[in-house]
Amino acid sequence: MKIQAATLSHLNKLTPLFNGYRVFYKQPSDIARAEKFLTERLEKGDSTIFIAISENEEAMGFTQLYPSFSSVSTQRTYILNDLYVSEAHRKKGVGEALMQHAKQFAILKGAKGITLETETHNPAQHLYERIGWKKDTAVFHYTWEIH
Known part of the structure; x- marks a missing residue:
């Protein structure tokens, strides 16, 4: 397996994975929407996406990091917003490899760290x-959404 930063050339491999990720979180399947979203992220450079590719050039999984900053520590930080491994490649170390790659990326960038949020029943915990x-028990997270 190789893990590399995704570019627009990976779009055809990345889009089905991203669509599967959205379906996992109970969103309707929409390949066109997934491709449009990924294209915008890659073109604007406002996220970093790592894709795991098998020795057969099959897309196995991905993770997406969004940059942020901590005012208190005055450092860059990253939000690991997405982690997904296709069903065919689960239990093979792909998710762990992607997360370890993300950690090395954050270290290389001199970041404070990476934060993620997950559903309380997600087995990836x-x-x-x-x-x-570490599970954060020191702070609460609140969300405000425009409906």
Whole structure:
């Protein structure tokens, strides 16, 4: 497996994965919407996407990081917003490899760290905790949404 930063040339491999990710989170399948969103992120450079590709050149999974800043620590930080491994490639270390790659990227960029949010029933929590991520119990997160 190789993990690399996604570019527009990966769009045809990345789009079905991203669509699968959205479907996992109970969104309707919409390949065109997924492709448009990814194209905008890659063209604008407002996220970093890493894609895991098998030795057969098959897309296995991806993670997407959004840059942010911590005013308190006066450092860059990243939000790991998306992590997805296709069903055919689960339980093979792809998710862990993607997360380790993201950690190395954050270190290379001199960031404070990476934050992620997940549903309370997401089984990937076991992976996060096994590879050293800590559940935040010191703060609450609030969300305001425009409906």
